[in-house]
Amino acid sequence: MRRRWTGPVLATVMIASGCGLGGADPEGGAAPAAAATGEVKGKVTLQTWALKPKFTRYMEGVIGAFEKKYPGTDVEWLDQPADAYSDKVLSQAAGGTLPDVVNLPPDFARPLVKQDMLLDVAQVDAKLADEYVAGGLDAYRFRGHQGTYGYPWYLNTDVNYWNSELMTKYGLDPEKPPASFDELVEQARIMKEKSGGKVLLMSRRPELGDLKEAGVEILSEDGTKFVFNTPEAAAVIDKYRAAFKEGLMPRDVLTDTYAGNAKLFNEGAVAWTTGGGNHITSVANENPSLAPKIVASPDFGVPPLYVQGLSVSKRTRNLPAAIALARWVTSPENQSAFAHLVSVFPSTKASANDPFFSRSDGTNAGDAKVIAFTSLAKAEVLQPFEVTDAMSKFIRQQVSAALTGEISAKEALDTAVAECNKLLNQ
Amino acid sequence: MAPAALWLLVFNVWPSINTIVLAFTNSRPLGGGRFTGLDNFARVLSDAQLADALLNSIVFMLVCLPLLTILPLLLAILVEKKIPGIAFFRTAFYTPVVASAVVVALIWSWALNDRGLVNGFAQWLGVIAEPIPFLTERWLLVFSAISLTVWKGLGYYMIIYLSALGNVRRELHEAAAVDGAGPVRRFRSVTIPGVRNTMLLVSVMVAVSALRVFSELFILSNGTGGPGGRAQSVVMLIQMYSRGFYGHFGYASALSIVLFVITVGPMLLLLRLNRKAA
Numbered sequence: 001m002r003r004r005w006t007g008p009v010l011a012t013v014m015i016a017s018g019c020g021l022g023g024a025d026p027e028g029g030a031a032p033a034a035a036a037t038g039e040v041k042g043k044v045t046l047q048t049w050a051l052k053p054k055f056t057r058y059m060e061g062v063i064g065a066f067e068k069k070y071p072g073t074d075v076e077w078l079d080q081p082a083d084a085y086s087d088k089v090l091s092q093a094a095g096g097t098l099p100d101v102v103n104l105p106p107d108f109a110r111p112l113v114k115q116d117m118l119l120d121v122a123q124v125d126a127k128l129a130d131e132y133v134a135g136g137l138d139a140y141r142f143r144g145h146q147g148t149y150g151y152p153w154y155l156n157t158d159v160n161y162w163n164s165e166l167m168t169k170y171g172l173d174p175e176k177p178p179a180s181f182d183e184l185v186e187q188a189r190i191m192k193e194k195s196g197g198k199v200l201l202m203s204r205r206p207e208l209g210d211l212k213e214a215g216v217e218i219l220s221e222d223g224t225k226f227v228f229n230t231p232e233a234a235a236v237i238d239k240y241r242a243a244f245k246e247g248l249m250p251r252d253v254l255t256d257t258y259a260g261n262a263k264l265f266n267e268g269a270v271a272w273t274t275g276g277g278n279h280i281t282s283v284a285n286e287n288p289s290l291a292p293k294i295v296a297s298p299d300f301g302v303p304p305l306y307v308q309g310l311s312v313s314k315r316t317r318n319l320p321a322a323i324a325l326a327r328w329v330t331s332p333e334n335q336s337a338f339a340h341l342v343s344v345f346p347s348t349k350a351s352a353n354d355p356f357f358s359r360s361d362g363t364n365a366g367d368a369k370v371i372a373f374t375s376l377a378k379a380e381v382l383q384p385f386e387v388t389d390a391m392s393k394f395i396r397q398q399v400s401a402a403l404t405g406e407i408s409a410k411e412a413l414d415t416a417v418a419e420c421n422k423l424l425n426q
Numbered sequence: 427m428a429p430a431a432l433w434l435l436v437f438n439v440w441p442s443i444n445t446i447v448l449a450f451t452n453s454r455p456l457g458g459g460r461f462t463g464l465d466n467f468a469r470v471l472s473d474a475q476l477a478d479a480l481l482n483s484i485v486f487m488l489v490c491l492p493l494l495t496i497l498p499l500l501l502a503i504l505v506e507k508k509i510p511g512i513a514f515f516r517t518a519f520y521t522p523v524v525a526s527a528v529v530v531a532l533i534w535s536w537a538l539n540d541r542g543l544v545n546g547f548a549q550w551l552g553v554i555a556e557p558i559p560f561l562t563e564r565w566l567l568v569f570s571a572i573s574l575t576v577w578k579g580l581g582y583y584m585i586i587y588l589s590a591l592g593n594v595r596r597e598l599h600e601a602a603a604v605d606g607a608g609p610v611r612r613f614r615s616v617t618i619p620g621v622r623n624t625m626l627l628v629s630v631m632v633a634v635s636a637l638r639v640f641s642e643l644f645i646l647s648n649g650t651g652g653p654g655g656r657a658q659s660v661v662m663l664i665q666m667y668s669r670g671f672y673g674h675f676g677y678a679s680a681l682s683i684v685l686f687v688i689t690v691g692p693m694l695l696l697l698r699l700n701r702k703a704a
Contacts, residue, residue: 389670401654
């Protein structure tokens with residue numbers, strides 16, 4: 001009898017172990033694979049995200065200077081394309097081939113931290129808090145995990161952008177763009193009436209960040225459940241629903257993705273969008289005639305904080321070089337040089353006094369840069385890193401259904417919270 | 427033989443077994459998971475989005491099945507004739523097949539959106555006052571995707587029928603004509619029995635691909651599945667739950683098994699019906 005069971009039991013064990021049920025942790029381990037102290041030399045890999053070909057010269061300069069400063073080092077630079085970067089990092093992490101130093105935004109870093117794949121850089125770098133801004137470091141500190149899991153690299157936030165030509169044409173003053181959601185609705189009404197509905201001002205539905213800006217807590221203090229189904233959150237969605245019902249937004253908002261309003265703005269179909277400090281430069285590539293007509297103004301409420309950083313793989317075999325390289329790329333000098341090339345903002349305290357960021361060159365892009373830089377002081381990470389792709393999609397679907405009036409805002413939020421909690425605790 | 431068996435084992439048998447095992451776990455892309463018994467299947471039973479997705483997939487199949495079984499046959503009969511310039515029409519009908527599904531769906535989404543070609547033209551003609559929400563209303567979205575699938579599939583199944591029609595003996599048509607049978611009668615009594623097996627093959631292919639629809643609905647809805655996600659297909663749900671760092675492999679696998687079961691059902695039914703008719 002026992003022998004008859006041996007086969008199936010063995011097969012089950014083999015299947016289970018092959019199906020990723022054993023908690024396989026190819027990169028994990030309590031301690032780094034190499035010592036933090038020691039001479040900086042040898043080969044080290046650095047992975048960035050979509051910097052080629054636009055910033056090839058800059059990166060080669062930074063790497064060349066590093067190799068010169070630390071003779072005997074050899075940096076292998078890998079740059080991954082913009083699309084499917086998360087899939088690439090996921091496959092590297094699962095396959096145990098994560099580069100020594102890797103560009104990970106905090107939401108990519110968190111799942112790797114949960115699997116103990118990234119180094120707590122605070123443990124090996126005592127000067128961290130003295131050199132980097134608190135907001136940047138906080139983005140790499142995760143609920144339930146002690147430590148800081150990345151060097152903040154560059155920061156950005158959202159700025160409001162307005163099409164001054166359309167505003168003037170349809171009875172609005174681009175010098176006095178809306179400064180709150182209520183003013184936005186008011187001006188959107190004027191634009192709709194004057195343009196006969198041909199051009200609209202608003203073109204985005206509320207996201208979790210909008211709820212957070214309205215003072216709604218998204219996640220419970222202990223991070224164990226979502227709690228954004230409050231009357232205040234429903235009131236925010238109801239405001240958007242009323243605007244949608246009045247025809248102040250195109251129907252596209254129901255099925256648009258995050259960047260949908262920027263697309264409509266670039267096409268000249270709507271007169272307002274939000275974007276990073278470098279948005280006008282991006283528009284200049286897609287629609288050169290639109291770029292000079294854009295005016296910028298600060299975000300309505302608490303601006304979102306977007307952080308990019310460099311994390312160090314815990315499995316690196318050359319920890320001294322990996323740490324030195326991550327510090328070098330994120331140093332004030334190198335970050336400033338990078339921020340002079342593109343409108344992003346350094347995460348180092350020493351860069352804060354650089355007049356380049358606080359003085360406009362008189363162009364609209366320069367004005368936008370200054371607004372973004374000023375906004376950074378009060379910017380916050382609005383969406384918790386616990387929110388996954390599936391959750392985001394589900395929340396957007398429910399908000400869209402609420403906008404159409406198919407379900408109430410409260411029902412949409414209750415359903416979204418229930419599903420998110422199910423996914424969070426699975 | 428050994429390489430073929432190895433191929434089958436690695437790319438068919440193993441993934442299938444893996445999917446079944448994962449369906450009983452809460453496995454994630456990183457860090458593994460644990461057995462959760464029938465939890466994922468209990469969730470399947472109470473998933474409102476899955477109910478919507480199943481209904482969409484079934485409607486998709488029920489509409490596509492007759493259209494893509496009959497229309498390509500009629501088209502094949504039309505272009506089978508050896509008349510000057512017919513090659514042009516064969517090529518024209520086949521062109522959508524060689525175009526990428528993604529590119530075609532993108533072109534359709536430009537044509538069907540509120541400011542697109544179709545609404546713009548209809549408004550210009552004064553036929554409609556407000557744009558028709560082809561891409562933002564559940565059933566309009568599903569039927570837009572069905573239209574796209576039928577348009578794209580016509581040429582493909584037409585080619586299959588063309589080769590089948592070549593095997594229907596000409597003498598049978600001639601004999602039927604001599605006996606006084608008109609074109610409709612000859613179609614019913616000679617052509618259809620002659621291509622019955624091909625029709626069955628086409629029906630099975632259409633049913634399976636319709637139940638597994640993804641690209642058309644995904645691109646036309648911009649990946650959102652429409653307001654409330656009510657225009658999603660089952661494959662879109664599987665994609666939604668399986669991707670990213672936090673992909674829910676367990677639940678996605680349970681959904682895959684559900685899809686497999688409902689795909690096999692109509693296939694067996696069609697085979698059984700054919701056996702009876704034969």
